[in-house]
Amino acid sequence: MSAASDRQVQGEAATHGQTLLTRTFPEIGAGGFTSRDGTVEFLTRVHSLLRPQMQVLEFGAGRGAGLQDDAVPLRRGLRNLQGKVARAVACDVDEAVRAHPGADEAVVIQPDAPLPFADADFDLIVSDFVFEHIQDPAQVSAELGRVLKPGGWLCARTPNRYGPVSLVTRLIDNSRHSRVLRWAQPERKDIDVFPTAFRLNSLRDLRRWFPAERFEHFTYRYEPEPAYFFNSRAVLRLMLFLSWLLPPVMKTNLFVFLRKR
Template structure:
């Protein structure tokens, strides 16, 4: 474990993972990585009059590339350094929690978040706030790990120890950029419950495999492909969801 923490070179840098993803696409042409599915959904709801909020915006994300397509782009995050270092200065940034969004009711046509739901300690409050700031007919699109996949399951059983070892060692992420995970809104049943209470209903929920999650070399890439054959569809590693805020009088019961 100590060796992994001190490892100066990540075992699975992003460019290497992307190379394995291209190899997997060649083997399975119908497959799309979760990030591509997520970005495609987000892009589909943007337009010259669209107002979009990125919850947990970090230093960039999809709005770094897509914000010119929207009339207004905003982001919130609790991490001040990330807000200061955001790579799209045109995005309006505010220090705030998902559970207390500092915008008026029905301010946005689209709310997005990637790699955020797994960190929420009060997901019901966060979903309620997202529903509040969405306009009727507006969409909430998210990308998050699936709590039913073996890796998040192991992380939950090891009170975060697996995350503290794997994230710095595999991906080379700095300690200050590694946040604890609780997976309280990372299974279909929980997401559905929180969304309905917030006045939203499902448009789509994609379960997406990714054997490159452990692909530190060719052996582990092949092992990841083999594992995917035995993992049930609803336990695939990533979830990409699209939920719509119902119009008044047509709220889910």
């Protein structure tokens, strides 16, 4: 199959998936998002903490995929911090961060190396679906704590290690993630798929690496609309049933809000 044909098939599958979601969540017709939209929930809470004078770091920002690809204006607006704070910095280990459209500064960082920022440089750090990829939580948590000001906020969204999606993902070798995601989420681009580690995405992990004597914890579990249902009505219904059936400890996402003492 040619690249053009492959893109057409993926586009048709994504359209079919959106149609299934719209039939299940009719409120999508009023604004483009569901009443369980995790991005709206997470970033609305982040925005409630923002102040115009803040220095803000987006850790693991990538190319700013949501800003470039999200078709929903509200979500794009929530993702864009530029102009809402005094300084918006995006950093990532990938050179793609240089194309981030919502940053005053874009910085390429080195894996397992100190962050190239001064101590207590930032009032708020936001990290969206990054913690599940972190290989060395001791090093990363220490660096995030170092560059965050006392009283500053660390805000992160990550899959809950004990959620059904994470449990299934951990059974799949990282080398096969792109292939599986192309089937599960046809609109997802290979450039936005990264190896997972699942070493910093449980409440126990967070309490270990961000101890209570240094951080106040306001983290909560959240169940968004299903993101992975292979564009199948049967799988979508199954995922919705599981989300109702499973105990709170198995909710899909963790919304991490930590305040440095």
